[in-house]
Amino acid sequence: MQTSRITRRPTGLALTACAVALSLTTSCGSGSTTGATSADGKAKITVLRSNGAIFEPLYLAQQQGYFEDAGLDVTIKAGAQDTSQNAPSVLGGEAQFAMTDSSGFLKGAAQDMPIRIVTGLQSATTRTAPTDGLLVKKDSPIRSFADLEGRTVGISALGGTIQFICEYLVEKDGGDPSKVKFVALPTSSLTDAATSGKTDAVFSFGPFYFAGKESGLRSMGNGMNDLPGMVQGVLFAGQRYLSANAATAKKFTGAVAKAITYANEHPGAVKAIDKKYTEVPDEFIDAHDTNYYDKNLDTAVMRTVITKMHTFGLLDKAPADDAVYWDQAPTVTAGGE
Template sequence: METSRNPRRRTLLALTAVTATLSLATTACGGDAAGEAKSADGKAKVTVLRSNGAIFEPLYIAEQQGYFKDAGLDVTIKAGAQDTSQNAPSVLNGEAQFAMTDSSGFLKSAAQDMPLRIVTGLQSATTKTAPTDGLLVKKSSSIESFSDLEGKTVGISALGGTIQFICEYLVQKDGGDPKKVKFVALPTTSLTDAATSGKTDAIFSFGPFYAAAKESGLRTIGNGMNDLPGMVQGVLFSSQKYLASNGDTAKKFIDAVAKAITYANAHPTAVKAIDKKYTQVPAAYIDKHDTNYYDKNLDTTVMRTVITKMHEFDLLDKEPKDSAIYWDQAPTSGGE
């Protein structure tokens, strides 16, 4: 179990190690991590690393509906790191061309000037649907609001990312002090047990795991990330080097994902079938609950709020500029 109130030092050390590893990998590969491989039938070969928890469903829908194939792509989908911000090395050294992470996880890399760019969104917080993530406690817990988390321990899937950020943001918004909250990193599948057993005072879960946690008897507080509408929750990113050399392929890839997002929002049964196959949540829970609402759009105004607050909470070493975050063909908007 990894614990931290302030993961900044650990993040800086990890990114320093990543940089050294990438230097060695680039040298070993002759300095070219952006070349485009082709399948036997001439399709561009692409590997994408997904998350282990949720929001990856459009990738499999694009595969199942033939959107990748129709775009001339031979796509391999693989499970990435538990902490998706750690997928960056695989993208930078060419082991994968695209990877998923949460927006805050990406911003940690951008703040270190790593040559990565977001190519598309996958999901953003919205008031259009009921929350699919949020804070949960035992019914008998004395915690009634986010400010009550002061002095308490909260279990989350990874330190320093979007989930830790939204917890700290909502604690501050509720009048509490985020610095007085302790966060512990646990496997997503273990979060519910951590709360019910008293290992943690609260957890912040998401997707089908959130639904299952509620069904198990845990009590929700607030509306999760929907309390900051427009906050980007899941993204796909690539390396600048790959995008510079393979922009046409990258555009075909994100267009296929966009089609899959539209399909996913219109066909929840297809999403649930994927969740049954690739998550450990019981099928009965999946059948009884609504699916995620997917969104390719990247609200740069809300993202700037996230950046400013992450820096204030000491989750970012500095505030990266927009030019260090988005690919120039990514579906961005300035917000309302």
């Protein structure tokens, strides 16, 4: 069990990632700038997806022919279990695009890695019911996030999006995030930890969140949906690749945008992909609504995330917008819903 009040990604980790890229390229961050083509003249692209979810639009773009119509030959591969570690593969030219979440990307950007978000895939939204959140015992004295002061919260990984949203909601509720202790536990053990009293609360998600509620745990708040517009899934690429292949990148993001629209209109197609590519039981997939996908990147909400992550000690520094977004990314400034 890993324990931490605040976790900062050490500079050495980014340097290790850079070293991996160095073994593949002549300089850290150089990457591949020349786009390869297939025998029939299509631009070849490899994209690394997450191992969990939110990747469904990629497969729909492939199935519906959106990539082919755009003149692209796209290969989708499962990336690193920790999606923040997909950056070395992108910088080294093994892939042109990769998935991660906002905290995973921002940790790289804060270390000056030359990567940029090209499109969003999903953001927290009030359009859908929560699929994640804080769970406590039914008779727990914890009634608000501020009540987490002096308590222990179990989460699946330290220093990422889940720790951030917990600290953000504690502060928003008038509490002091620095007085909350976080421990990292296997996702499958979170319900047990809260039920047994090993932790005072847990923040769970997906099937584990619903299983926790069904076991008698009480949920608090609306999870990540309590910060509408917070980016939960993005696709990113290396800056040099984007500079040299802007037209190809635009075709790729355009095809993904079409697939996002299709996904929102055809939940059955999304569920079919989940059944094929995830380990989530078919019964759970059938019984729950699909997520809402969104290409737009809310820069106002992202700036809040960046500022607060830095304040909480989860980022070494707060990267500027021009170090976060591709200049052709679908950014908006709605500031949430």
